[in-house]
């Protein structure tokens with residue numbers, strides 16, 4: 362097992378990133394030159410990098426409740442720019458509310 366990196370499987374893109382341990386997920390993805398997660402403000406304000414963590418452990422910096430509620434957190438949603446992987450992860454990207462289907466009237 363490689364302890365210097367965390368393996369991040371982005372399931373909806375069927376691709377894998379290797380993130381240096383201790384880096385934030387979004388930062389690590391950008392350092393790999395990949396675009397598997399949407400990038401916005403990089404500081405938790407815009408919600409563009411919203412992901413769902415399906416398995417694995419993370420440390421999280423404070424996230425705006427308007428982008429990730431307590432209920433969302435319990436379901437695995439997080440902002441990639443605020444997440445520091447602690448183990449290998451399986452995630453889904455593209456969970457920004459701006460790009461999700463909204464009911465039509």
Ligand code: FES
Nearest residue numbers: 401402403408442
């Ligand atoms: S990039 Fe804006 S909240 Fe993460």
